[in-house]
Amino acid sequence: MQRDALLAALGERVRSLRARRGLTRKALAEAADVSERHLANLEYGIGNASIVVLHHVACALQCSLAELVGDVSTSSPEWLLIRELLENRSEADLRKVRAAIGELLGNAVVDAARGQRIALVGLRGAGKSTLGRMLADHLELPFIELSREIETLAGCSVREIHDLYGTNAYRRYERRALEEAVQIYSEVVIATPGGIVSDPATFNELLAHCTTVWLQASPEEHMSRVAAQGDLRPMAASQEAMEDLRRILDGRAAFYSKADLRVDTGGKTEQKAFDALCAAVVPVLAG
Incomplete structure (x- = not known):
């Protein structure tokens, strides 16, 4: 069966988020109140899930629906401009940017201990x-x-x-x-x-x-x-x-x-x- 590219990408995103949270498919299915088979179809890109099901899965994964189905940085022009500046930067550069943003926004912590x-x-x-x-x-x-x-x-x-x-x-x-x-x-x-x-x-x-x-x-x-x-x-x-x-x-x-x-x-x-x-x-x- 040929998978739709969008559904395949969505399934991979669900699997990645589930792995990051350390959840089995069964545990996520129970938390999202969907059947394990339905969730498996979603993860393999062969299930065209309803928006309600996706909302339940996102809640169970503790992420926004936007993060589940795509990139949160598409949510505003400023996000897009910032994303463009960070595109293809190295991990070292991104670490510096994160530290600089923390300092700029007053979130940086200087802890002598x-x-x-x-x-x-x-x-x-x-x-x-x-x-x-x-x-x-x-x-x-x-x-x-x-x-x-x-x-x-x-x-x-x-x-x-x-x-x-x-x-x-x-x-x-x-x-x-x-x-x-x-x-x-x-x-x-x-x-x-x-x-x-x-x-x-x-x-x-x-x-x-x-x-x-x-x-x-x-x-x-x-x-x-x-x-x-x-x-x-x-x-x-x-x-x-x-x-x-x-x-x-x-x-x-x-x-x-x-x-x-x-x-x-x-x-x-x-x-x-x-x-x-x-x-x-x-x-x-x-x-």
């Missing part, structure tokens, strides 16, 4: 909790696992937050937990949830107040480590677990890459990975 707060980012199974705790002990700094702080604030588990209140509520707790951690600690090691990059406002907060380290590994290693822990969330209900994991990593990699430092834990023993993390972080702390 930023270099003393180390935040580990990456997918589940990267070693954030284990290596983070080892690093904190080595540096004699407090260690925070942000997921546990979120649970303390909510008074229930992360899964219960999602099940009872939804993803939007979870993101609010995540933002609040990060803000409190930054406010309380000027020196700390933080292990962040894998999906913290899904909310740009929270991720901007993290980048502004912490030196960030992306702990990298291959999808196969992420999967094997999570399985070794006896936990296959959030992919336990999916028959295409590895494909889902690859999509999540692909959807988030561009955001993880904004971290100040990268440490590849792939193919390393726990001690070797820790040594690599120390080698990257200690010079930053030393100034």
Whole structure:
């Protein structure tokens, strides 16, 4: 069956946004109140969904309908002119522009303690909790696992937050937990949830107040480590677990890459990975 180009592009956009949010197709279908088959047809570009269905899917993905079906920068002449200026610029140039815009609009933050707060980012199974705790002990700094702080604030588990209140509520707790951690600690090691990059406002907060380290590994290693822990969330209900994991990593990699430092834990023993993390972080702390 020949797919319509517009529907194919829409389907790819839905898959990309779903991967970035770390949602399985089944979870998104439930959140959007559409059938999983209907959603699958939409993702593969063979389903001509109604505007109501697209609205439900956009809400479940926490994005505007405009972002789902196209480019938000088409919404006004100023957006178009700005987009033209940024077209084909390098990532380095775009980073400078983002910093300059933040300063121009009064959103830039100068945090003297930023270099003393180390935040580990990456997918589940990267070693954030284990290596983070080892690093904190080595540096004699407090260690925070942000997921546990979120649970303390909510008074229930992360899964219960999602099940009872939804993803939007979870993101609010995540933002609040990060803000409190930054406010309380000027020196700390933080292990962040894998999906913290899904909310740009929270991720901007993290980048502004912490030196960030992306702990990298291959999808196969992420999967094997999570399985070794006896936990296959959030992919336990999916028959295409590895494909889902690859999509999540692909959807988030561009955001993880904004971290100040990268440490590849792939193919390393726990001690070797820790040594690599120390080698990257200690010079930053030393100034």
